[in-house]
Amino acid sequence: MCSKIKNCFVNLSVQAKASFWALVCGIIQKGVAVITTPIFTRLLSTSEYGQFNVFNSWLQILTIVISLNLSAGVFQQGLVKFEEDAKKYTSSMQGLSLLLSSFWALVYFLFRGFWNNLLSLTTEQMILMIALIWLSSVFGFWLAEQRNEYKYKALVVVTLTVAVLSPVLSVVLIMSSEDKVTARILGNFFVALAVYVPLFVIQIKKGGHFASLKYWKYALAFNLPLVPHYLSQVILNSSDRIMIGRIAGDGFAGIYGLAYSLSMIMTIINNALSQTLSPWVYKKIKAEKTEDIKIVAYPAMILVAFANIVLILIAPEAVRIFAPAEYFDAVWIIPPVVLSVYYMFIYDFFAKFAFYYEKRTFITIASVAGAALNIVLNLIFIKKFGYIAAGYTTLFCYIVYACCHYLFMNKVCRENCGGIKPYSTKIILLISAAFTAFGLLLLLTYKYIVIRYSIVALALAAVIVFRKKIIDSVWSIFRLKND
Numbered sequence: 001m002c003s004k005i006k007n008c009f010v011n012l013s014v015q016a017k018a019s020f021w022a023l024v025c026g027i028i029q030k031g032v033a034v035i036t037t038p039i040f041t042r043l044l045s046t047s048e049y050g051q052f053n054v055f056n057s058w059l060q061i062l063t064i065v066i067s068l069n070l071s072a073g074v075f076q077q078g079l080v081k082f083e084e085d086a087k088k089y090t091s092s093m094q095g096l097s098l099l100l101s102s103f104w105a106l107v108y109f110l111f112r113g114f115w116n117n118l119l120s121l122t123t124e125q126m127i128l129m130i131a132l133i134w135l136s137s138v139f140g141f142w143l144a145e146q147r148n149e150y151k152y153k154a155l156v157v158v159t160l161t162v163a164v165l166s167p168v169l170s171v172v173l174i175m176s177s178e179d180k181v182t183a184r185i186l187g188n189f190f191v192a193l194a195v196y197v198p199l200f201v202i203q204i205k206k207g208g209h210f211a212s213l214k215y216w217k218y219a220l221a222f223n224l225p226l227v228p229h230y231l232s233q234v235i236l237n238s239s240d241r242i243m244i245g246r247i248a249g250d251g252f253a254g255i256y257g258l259a260y261s262l263s264m265i266m267t268i269i270n271n272a273l274s275q276t277l278s279p280w281v282y283k284k285i286k287a288e289k290t291e292d293i294k295i296v297a298y299p300a301m302i303l304v305a306f307a308n309i310v311l312i313l314i315a316p317e318a319v320r321i322f323a324p325a326e327y328f329d330a331v332w333i334i335p336p337v338v339l340s341v342y343y344m345f346i347y348d349f350f351a352k353f354a355f356y357y358e359k360r361t362f363i364t365i366a367s368v369a370g371a372a373l374n375i376v377l378n379l380i381f382i383k384k385f386g387y388i389a390a391g392y393t394t395l396f397c398y399i400v401y402a403c404c405h406y407l408f409m410n411k412v413c414r415e416n417c418g419g420i421k422p423y424s425t426k427i428i429l430l431i432s433a434a435f436t437a438f439g440l441l442l443l444l445t446y447k448y449i450v451i452r453y454s455i456v457a458l459a460l461a462a463v464i465v466f467r468k469k470i471i472d473s474v475w476s477i478f479r480l481k482n483d
Contacts, residue, residue: 021152021155021156024156025155025156025159027268028159028160028163029159029163030264030265030267030268031268032163032164032167033261034261034262034265034322036167037258037261037262037322037323038321038322038323039167039171040052040167040170040171040174040184041258041322041323041324041327042323042324043171043174043175043180044174044180044181044184044254045251045254046250046251046252046254046255046326046327047249047250047251047254048180048181048250048254049254049257049258050241050244050245050249050250050251050252050253050254050255050256050257051181051245051250051253051254052181052184052185052257053241053245053253053254053256053257053260054120054241054242054245054250054253055121055125055129055181055185056238056241057238057239057241057242058119058121058129058238058242059129059132059133060234060237060238061231061234061235061238062129062130062133063133063136063234064227064230064231064234065104065227065231066100066101066104066130066133066134067097067100067101067133067134067136067137068100068219068220068223068224068227069223069226069227069230070093070096070097070100070137070141070219070223071093071097071136071137071139071140071141071143071144072140072223072230074218074219074222074223074226075090075093075140075141075144075219076144076148077222078093078215078218078219079144079145079148082215086145086148087203087206087207087208088207088208088209088212088215089207089212089215090141090145090203090206090207091203091204091205091206091207091208091209091210092207092209092210092211092212092215092216093141093215093219094138094141094200094203094204094207094210095204095209095210095211095212096211096215096216096219097134097137097138097141098134098200099211101130101131101133101134101137104130105127105130108126108127108130112126120245120246122182124182125181125182125185128182128185128186128189129185131189131193132185132188132189132192135189135192135193135196135197136192136196138196138197138199138200139158139192139196139199141203142158142196142199142200142203143155145203158195158199161191161195162191162192162195165191166187166188166191166192167187168187169187169190169191170183170184170186170187170188171187172187173186173187174187225360225364226360226363226364228364228367228368229360229363229364229367229368230367231371232364232367232368232370232371232372233367233371235371235374235375236367236370236371236374236394236397236398236401239371239374239375239378240256240260240374240378240390240391240393240394241253241256241257241260243375243378243379243382243390244256244382244387244390247382247383247387248382248386248387252386252387253387254327255326255327255329255330255333255387256330256333256387256390256391258319258322258323258327258330259319259330259331259333259334259337259391260333260337262311262315262318262319262322262330262334263311263333263334263337263338263340263341264341265311266304266307266308266311266338266341267341267344269303269304269307270304270341270344270345273300273303273304273345274345274348277296277300278352280296281293281349281352282352282356285352285353285356285417286356288417288418290353290413290417290420290422291420291422293349293422293423294422294423294424294427297349297422297423298427298431300345300349301342301345301346301349301428301431301432302431304341304342304345304346305342305431305435308338308339308341308342308435308439309435309438309439309442309459310459311334311338312334312335312338312339312439312442313442313452313455313456313459314456315331315334315335315338315446316331316446316452318334319331319334329388331446332388332391332443332446333388333390333391334391335391335439335440335442335443336391336392336394336395336440337391337394337395338439339395339435339436339439339440340394340395340398342432342435342436343395343398343399343401343402343432344398346402346428346432347398347401347402347405347406349423350402350405350406350408350409351363351366351405351409353409353412353413353416353417353422354405354408354409354412357412357416359408359412362405362408362411362412363408365404365408366401366404366405366408367401369400369401369404370397370398370400370401370404371397373396373397373400374393374394374397377393377396377397378390378393381393395436399436406425406428409422442455
């Protein structure tokens with residue numbers, strides 16, 4: 001069997017190998033983060049763990065503001081559009097990213113007291129944050145270039161190096177420091193600095209141009225209108241922890257942060273399927289064969305829903321493994337956040353149409369509406385019911401978010417696809433409603449271990465009995481991708 005697997009891999013195209021290793025790198029990054037969680041929850045108090053989660057939340061939000069997310073869609077599109085001048089385009093994007101980071105660093109230093117009070121961070125933490133934002137952009141440009149050129153070997157080496165060294169150095173620094181939160185951040189910073197700066201130098205030298213007004217204008221014109229969309233997505237993902245820290249305290253933000261981190265394990269499956277299916281979906285839209293998409297979409301939705309149900313079932317055991325007793329209340333937050341992960345996945349099937357036909361207004365409206373609603377509901381319900389309510393406001397907002405994208409998708413299809421509906425509303429509702437209701441009902445079994453373990457046994461039995469259908473469904477996703 002090993003020989004057959006090896007032969008199959010050897011015979012894959014360069015593009016397929018690159019896609020495979022890109023997926024592996026993503027799993028490694030998520031996997032190491034999950035594996036090291038029990039270490040950091042025991043080295044840090046709930047309050048310190050909460051402060052680090054709040055720092056990460058601000059990091060994600062300010063990354064959009066400072067870097068304009070230039071290493072994302074606009075850069076990947078530019079590599080194709082300016083293929084003959086890709087090296088110059090890349091080096092000029094690195095230059096623009098450094099310029100933006102330097103500008104915001106100056107803004108911070110001019111009003112340092114204001115920013116420190118607003119974000120509840122120290123000067124050292126703010127400096128590290130701006131530096132990490134720039135370094136992550138450097139890696140983002142290099143990563144996109146490697147994928148575009150199907151160079152996966154260096155990608156694996158860099159990913160493994162950072163994924164392993166960052167937590168190791170963080171542990172060493174935490175154990176020898178009184179300011180454990182800053183020590184945790186420094187561990188990530190020093191490794192990123194050592195690994196990513198050489199990548200920056202290499203790309204600048206290859207391109208030979210630090211600045212190009214042509215490419216700077218193109219990138220800014222393309223991405224600035226999308227900033228509200230990117231920012232809203234991050235706020236929807238991150239605002240909970242920030243608001244819990246402000247309203248309820250850093251300790252509760254730490255408990256919520258653990259629940260959120262464990263729930264996000266499922267994004268490994270989401271990202272794997274999305275990366276696999278995205279080119280195929282766009283190909284079908286371009287070929288005006290949108291009705292074919294549902295053949296793959298429905299099994300993918302069911303697969304993600306089932307995987308999330310498994311995590312909800314084992315949530316109490318997962319919390320006990322990943323954190324000490326003071327974190328156990330996280331178990332009550334995991335179900336609604338895990339259910340949110342499902343809606344994060346299905347919205348992408350709907351949003352593809354707006355992206356393909358460049359309906360940026362629709363994308364922005366849906367994203368801003370979801371983020372704004374999340375902030376308002378958190379202000380109301382965290383104060384009234386406590387920090388656990390944030391999990392349910394997140395779920396509700398992602399349902400609204402997915403519904404908005406579904407409605408906009410239908411409008412786009414009426415205008416551009418001859419009125420054809422890619423999906424059946426009844427089937428989408430049936431899958432989603434059944435999954436959501438069952439996931440919430442499983443909360444009632446957390447105090448009745450016999451009932452919950454019986455459900456786990458039934459789930460395992462179902463997998464064994466229907467294994468051929470499950471394998472066929474998964475295989476159909478990858479087989480149809482190449483149609």
